[in-house]
Amino acid sequence: MSTADHTGSDQSGRGFATRAIHAGFEPDPQTGAVNVPIYASSTFAQDGVGNMRSGYEYARTGNPTRTALEANLAALEGGAHGRAFSSGMAATDTALRSMLRPGDHLVIPDDAYGGTFRLIDKVLTQWGVTYTPVGVGDVEGIRAALTPATKIVWIETPTNPLLNIGDVEALSGVAHEHGARLVVDNTFASPYLQQPLAQGADVVLHSTTKYLGGHSDVVGGALVTDDPDLDAAFAFLQNGAGGVPGPFDAFLTLRGAKTLAVRMEQHCTNAEAVVDLLTAHPAVSQVLYPGLPEHPGHAVAARQMRRFGGMVSVRLRGGREAALELCARTEIFTLAESLGGIESLIEHPGAMTHASTAGSLLEVPDDLVRLSVGIEDEADLVADLEQALG
Incomplete structure (x- = not known):
């Protein structure tokens, strides 16, 4: 079976496997530990009111183990910003609620993951959001489904469970022509096989429970983007809604990513x-x-x-x-x-x-x-x- 020739290198010049092992954490300068510690602390001492050590105050807002994972995930997708969540659905919910408002419309795959469909069909529609299912391989069908209210073209590629393929480059062009954003659920491919940001996507989503964690022992999710405004919106809901992974979950996911x-x-x-x-x-x-x-x-x-x-x-x-x-x-x-x-x-x-x-x-x-x-x-x-x- 023929495959494309991808080096997997990014702006750092380092290959994918090197980034997977090293991105996000350097050996601890005091102990020499080569793996990030599990910072099992819910709060962090401050040197004065508003004077935080290294920027951490409360574990829902930020935790050093989670920070290392987020930097690693961003590096693997070749993105500028990464956010980790307690599940793939928490990441999905954050992405949708960050980019949609009542009256907005999105396009979804006509064979989307059941959990994604359930969230949109049973929850977001109560908020006044509408959606149109279209096959991810039907570029012209997706173009025809766009309306002035469309804010997101949401695809999986390959899709779950029919393994249909969406052309990320073509669909990003269609979405951007209409002022919409392209979100790619990259869970099935993993960042090793495919990096949608480089092909024009605005946001990449993962259930890190799957290939990134890789050992069926941890649940998590992630969003990666190059857009600082989108990342700020994701960070606000990540903290405000609180769907964050604990430090041990972050450690396990980072451990898994190293061998992806x-x-x-x-x-x-x-x-x-x-x-x-x-x-x-x-x-x-x-x-x-x-x-x-x-x-x-x-x-x-x-x-x-x-x-x-x-x-x-x-x-x-x-x-x-x-x-x-x-x-x-x-x-x-x-x-x-x-x-x-x-x-x-x-x-x-x-x-x-x-x-x-x-x-x-x-x-x-x-x-x-x-x-x-x-x-x-x-x-x-x-x-x-x-x-x-x-």
Whole structure:
């Protein structure tokens, strides 16, 4: 499977893996510790009223461990400003409420993540916000959906769970022509495979629970931008609403980010082996993976991504019952929600992560199974799916 040639370097001249390990923290000058400490303090002593040591006063407003994580995340996305949150949804909520007001409109993917859809459809609409779902690969459709009230074009690429691809460069041009901002949920790709800010996006969002944390042991979210005004708005709600990660969560996420480059390479390699099996299997009606030449977004993905990722979705010829049976029969692939961890996971989106889209325009097919391909031995993963499909 062909891939684009991306060096992953930024303005510092350092490559991606180097930034992942070093950005955000230098060895402690007093102790020589090479890892950032877990600053387990809710408050910080002041030398006088309004005279804060190193700028910290209260842990909701700022914590040194979180600061190190935020600097690291910004460096990985090649952005100027990073903000860390207690979950991907806390980051999503902050981004939406920072940029939208009653009466505003946004465009969202017609196969958006169920949690994002639920927040917009069930909460923000009560605030007078309207939205239009459009396929992320349909540049002209998104252009046609824009109105004078549109403030955000919100995309995922690849999307969750149908793995559609949005052309970040083209869509940023469309959004900016109409005075809107482009927000890219980069969770599925991770900053190792794709850096949307360099392609024109205004904001990049992550559920750091997924590939950035990478070990299924911490929940978090992030927003990265080059716009200082947007960052100030994010910082205001981050502090004012309080959806911040604790210092141990920040430490774990930063620990995970350090190995992102090597993990993503293995995720991608294993996913390609899984795709080879699934595309040839008689029980499978369709494999959704942007690395396949027949995928409608393949050319765009090859241009804007380093490789094609560790997420694979598949549709079964036997419909819903076959999909549920596959989920029940795997032994190494664990039946669980979430994704992006070192272990392989399998789920039925229609009944699990995307249940909130049932009955809507975003409802997912009931014969769909989503695989988060981990970094176990490739042959074991292939054998597990073979026996489960057999």
